[in-house]
Amino acid sequence: MKSSLIITITAFGLLQGHLSIAQTAAADNKPWQAITFQPIPKGPSFLGAFEGRIPCVGIVPQLKLKTAADCEKLKCRLVLFHDPSTMQPANFEFRIVGGGEVQWQDGHSYRLTNLEGKWSKEKGMPSDQEAEIYVLEPAAIQAKLYLLKGDNNVLFVLDENKGFRTGNENFSYTLNRVELVPGK
Template sequence: MRAMRKLMVMMLTITFGNVYAQSENLLNIPSKTTTRIPVEEGPNVWGVFHGRVPCQEMAKELKMPVESSCEKLKWAFTFYQDPATRQLTAYKWEGSLFRNKPAEGKCVLLKGMPDNPDAVLVQLNPDKPEHSVFLLKGDDNVLFMLDSNKNLIKGTDYLSYTFNRVVN
């Protein structure tokens, strides 16, 4: 009887140990930032998202001039929230095209894409509609840049219009 019990315990340990080890190894979590300066964190930070997008197409979308040799834009978005309500309040947009001075402004969450009224979007510059930029919130960790009609933009075999949450 004692031997049986020992055997049962051993089998359970091996089974659940393996399951735990496997799920531990297969975590899908935000990657650590590769920047020299740590990303902002704290109760007023909604999230920091990094990504690279095709240069010519994106610049055309944003009506910003770029060199003809420009292939990709490396961008970092820091989104801020009200610590009390956790409502999105502001953004900082850094990287290519904004090397000298980050773009900053207000931002809000809103609902609705042309083919999906429930989709959640982040709108940059809601107070300046002519300069508004929209990102689709896939979930808490992944955002997709949209065009001016709030449609997804097709990327290439090397670059997409996706921004991923990063942490320190």
């Protein structure tokens, strides 16, 4: 019994050590490439593209999205633009596959919403008054979407009160920076 406990503790320690190494930031971390069939934003006003697969729970009513009753995830792509002379936030494009109106392509259907609007930066959230928060204000709906800037490569989708959302075993409320590359 004692040896199996020692083996379990050792294995857990090795796993923890491995996981902590995998999560460590490095100078050579680069965004992964994401294939797109839409025009790729370029130029000095393009700040970045972020993607993620987030749970439907919570965000669907907030953004007033239509989804299937069994919706598990939304595939999201956020593109941020800024004023190149002032470096201040300007506009955004937020593509959400899995929520929205039904679209047909090659005999198959899917749901799609494209939200556009202005974004800004705020300081502070209940758990961290120094946190940098991106505030998206879609033109088509009366809602704000709050994103916590983790670093230059990751954004966390917050709730309406700027609190953390809890994902599940398959999906998190995280958007990661990607490099958009053309599909063939």
